[in-house]
Amino acid sequence: MRIIIVGFGNLGRGICRAFIGKADFFKKAYGLIPKVVAVADECGAAVDENGLDLPRLLKTAESHGTVAKYPGGRRGKLALDLIEEVSADLVFELTPTNIKTGEPGLTHIKRAMQSGKHVITSNKGPLVVAFKELDSMARKQGVEFRYSASVGGAVPVIGLAKKLLCGNEILEIRGVLNGTTNYILSRMSAEGVPQEMIIQEAQELGLAEKDPTLDIDGIDTACKITILANSVLGIDAKLSDVKVTGIRRVTPDATRLAQEAGQTIKLVGTARRDLLEVSPKLVPQGHPLAVSGTLNAVTFKLDLAGEISITGFGAGPKETSSSLLGDLIDVHRTLGG
Amino acid sequence: MRIIIVGFGNLGRGICRAFIGKADFFKKAYGLIPKVVAVADECGAAVDENGLDLPRLLKTAESHGTVAKYPGGRRGKLALDLIEEVSADLVFELTPTNIKTGEPGLTHIKRAMQSGKHVITSNKGPLVVAFKELDSMARKQGVEFRYSASVGGAVPVIGLAKKLLCGNEILEIRGVLNGTTNYILSRMSAEGVPQEMIIQEAQELGLAEKDPTLDIDGIDTACKITILANSVLGIDAKLSDVKVTGIRRVTPDATRLAQEAGQTIKLVGTARRDLLEVSPKLVPQGHPLAVSGTLNAVTFKLDLAGEISITGFGAGPKETSSSLLGDLIDVHRTLGG
Numbered sequence: 045m046r047i048i049i050v051g052f053g054n055l056g057r058g059i060c061r062a063f064i065g066k067a068d069f070f071k072k073a074y075g076l077i078p079k080v081v082a083v084a085d086e087c088g089a090a091v092d093e094n095g096l097d098l099p100r101l102l103k104t105a106e107s108h109g110t111v112a113k114y115p116g117g118r119r120g121k122l123a124l125d126l127i128e129e130v131s132a133d134l135v136f137e138l139t140p141t142n143i144k145t146g147e148p149g150l151t152h153i154k155r156a157m158q159s160g161k162h163v164i165t166s167n168k169g170p171l172v173v174a175f176k177e178l179d180s181m182a183r184k185q186g187v188e189f190r191y192s193a194s195v196g197g198a199v200p201v202i203g204l205a206k207k208l209l210c211g212n213e214i215l216e217i218r219g220v221l222n223g224t225t226n227y228i229l230s231r232m233s234a235e236g237v238p239q240e241m242i243i244q245e246a247q248e249l250g251l252a253e254k255d256p257t258l259d260i261d262g263i264d265t266a267c268k269i270t271i272l273a274n275s276v277l278g279i280d281a282k283l284s285d286v287k288v289t290g291i292r293r294v295t296p297d298a299t300r301l302a303q304e305a306g307q308t309i310k311l312v313g314t315a316r317r318d319l320l321e322v323s324p325k326l327v328p329q330g331h332p333l334a335v336s337g338t339l340n341a342v343t344f345k346l347d348l349a350g351e352i353s354i355t356g357f358g359a360g361p362k363e364t365s366s367s368l369l370g371d372l373i374d375v376h377r378t379l380g381g
Numbered sequence: 382m383r384i385i386i387v388g389f390g391n392l393g394r395g396i397c398r399a400f401i402g403k404a405d406f407f408k409k410a411y412g413l414i415p416k417v418v419a420v421a422d423e424c425g426a427a428v429d430e431n432g433l434d435l436p437r438l439l440k441t442a443e444s445h446g447t448v449a450k451y452p453g454g455r456r457g458k459l460a461l462d463l464i465e466e467v468s469a470d471l472v473f474e475l476t477p478t479n480i481k482t483g484e485p486g487l488t489h490i491k492r493a494m495q496s497g498k499h500v501i502t503s504n505k506g507p508l509v510v511a512f513k514e515l516d517s518m519a520r521k522q523g524v525e526f527r528y529s530a531s532v533g534g535a536v537p538v539i540g541l542a543k544k545l546l547c548g549n550e551i552l553e554i555r556g557v558l559n560g561t562t563n564y565i566l567s568r569m570s571a572e573g574v575p576q577e578m579i580i581q582e583a584q585e586l587g588l589a590e591k592d593p594t595l596d597i598d599g600i601d602t603a604c605k606i607t608i609l610a611n612s613v614l615g616i617d618a619k620l621s622d623v624k625v626t627g628i629r630r631v632t633p634d635a636t637r638l639a640q641e642a643g644q645t646i647k648l649v650g651t652a653r654r655d656l657l658e659v660s661p662k663l664v665p666q667g668h669p670l671a672v673s674g675t676l677n678a679v680t681f682k683l684d685l686a687g688e689i690s691i692t693g694f695g696a697g698p699k700e701t702s703s704s705l706l707g708d709l710i711d712v713h714r715t716l717g718g
Contacts, residue, residue: 062548062685069550198686200545207544208537211399211706213406332669332692348399349535349703352693355669356686366686369548 045078045376048130050123050152051138052085052105055166058361059368060098076376082126088112089122091130127155137165143267143283146173153178157185164371166193168267172283175274188378190371195268198363199356200370201342205276212346214276217315221268223338223358224252224259225291225311230336233299233308261290262311262322269313269320277315286320294324302326308334382415382713385467387460387489388475389422389442392503395698396705397435413713419463425449426459428467464492474502480604480620483510490515494522501708503530505604509620512611525715527708532605533558535700536693537707538679542613549683551613554652558605560675560695561589561596562628562648567673570636570645598627599648599659606650606657614652623657631661639663645671
């Protein structure tokens with residue numbers, strides 16, 4: 045399968061590492077031979093119709109901060125050129141999330157679909173801004189469109205709902221979907237220190253963004269709830285439909301009181317037909333949602349199965365590549381591979 | 382889709398109830414119109430090429446203990462006659478498990494495949510006795526073969542591994558897969574009473590079989606580990622390859638000591654390339670495998686995603702029908718529905 049990767053940060057590099065390390069596995073288990081024919085990052089692009097030399101590509105990106113220095117590479121904003129001009133089956137759209145405009149991912153995805161290419165993305169922006177439009181466009185163009193990595197990192201939340209729980213009506217989805225806030229709340233609860241201190245430390249450890257507003261104020265979780273509402277519940281929801289309260293007002297005292305009562309405070313996103321909400325909630329200790337650290341967890345309430353919960357790592361390039369590669373194999377199988 | 386149901390206990394009836402209550406949902410969501418054209422139980426059979434009247438069928442089975450009393454129904458062991466003679470697309474094989482011979486399920490499944498019918502089963506017997514043979518036969522005959530309900534009840538353990546975690550190599554599967562033993566261990570731990578007392582109570586509540594040996598001695602869990610080894614890890618394993626220790630020697634004292642150390646004792650099944658085992662194990666409180674009551678839980682150890690865990694109800698006719706119906710929709714989709 046001929047692949048274009050747009051956005052070459054941790055995730056794009058994570059996939060290439062998996063392509064290198066697991067080439068035999070993909071070929072033997074699925075008859076899948078991924079060939080990366082073009083990569084664009086913010087500064088430039090590398091193209092080889094016969095397949096890029098991935099170890100060399102990774103080395104170039106790590107030494108120079110851009111793939112433009114790969115032999116024959118070019119400087120400039122070249123993503124759209126690659127998407128439209130390079131012959132390929134599938135585009136991985138892995139640029140950073142912009143929840144206001146969805147760009148540049150939104151245009152990348154549309155152009156890829158319009159040029160008949162399948163799309164796999166981790167980018168929440170385009171999904172939050174234009175889910176329905178992209179979903180319709182994929183159908184109309186007859187291309188596959190997957191976005192498992194946009195919710196839950198390595199945890200296959202969307203696939204579980206759409207592929208495995210499909211005999212059920214999904215009555216409610218509740219999730220701990222933001223690793224940064226969960227790490228902060230877990231440490232507040234364990235150590236009783238104020239969140240500002242922990243945020244600062246988390247930033248130093250690379251566990252929180254320089255501007256952690258999107259996490260702390262619940263916006264990141266609200267994006268994921270919007271995506272789940274659209275993709276799993278079939279609701280045409282916008283980000284502004286989600287009632288959002290972040291964790292800023294959660295104090296160490298509150299976490300201690302919760303703990304004494306056998307509970308724990310989690311930032312929980314909820315999606316039901318009549319409610320889209322993100323808010324700190326008490327969760328009983330021992331409940332599947334009471335995960336600690338940077339773990340993610342989701343509980344589905346179902347008409348037949350009762351409650352089904354899934355937990356795992358919500359972030360990390362290697363972990364999240366599990367979801368991206370799961371999507372790739374799914375597309376490969378759907379196409380009869 | 383034209384369906385034959387063989388075995389009409391709680392599970393068969395549970396599916397029919399779902400077909401009645403969720404007919405609109407299946408039609409609207411998946412374009413699936415299930416038509417039950419024949420049902421066989423231990424005493425007889427009911428057949429209607431135009432589709433049985435399911436409310437009437439359920440009422441008959443509940444009043445008379447057999448579907449033979451349905452209008453036009455017949456007495457006798459008629460399962461094989463139905464499987465071979467009635468025109469249908471798919472057979473649900475839901476007879477009781479026999480782990481020695483796999484019968485009568487094994488012959489039912491083979492004949493169904495040989496007559497070109499897809500098969501969905503919850504029956505561990507045929508899978509434990511002849512997994513490889515059945516898997517090969519399904520391929521050779523070009524029919525679909527699904528058995529999600531045989532492991533984990535409502536928890537889609539096999540589907541998660543095969544459909545969603547497929548980018549990963551599965552390094553280890555660990556599972557709490559027997560609700561009866563988990564109920565007994567949970568109550569021993571909470572109340573400090575001997576297991577004989579709890580077993581007696583569980584039998585009175587219908588949570589344990591009259592002969593609980595298969596559960597208590599770990600054989601049921603070993604069957605599930607055998608099925609996971611074959612279906613998910615691709616190992617040609619037999620039940621006798623699993624090293625099994627049950628819970629008989631777990632004392633209330635042991636559960637108390639575990640609890641004091643922040644642990645809990647669970648009957649854990651483990652499947653790796655180099656080890657198939659069932660044994661009581663210490664599991665840290667708060668770990669996803671530390672589920673209580675009749676819940677089931679499975680943790681996959683994966684090369685990319687790290688650990689992914691899933692929990693839910695491991696038994697119950699309504700809950701388990703979630704897995705059987707998930708398989709049905711999956712077959713329907715695979716056939717292009």
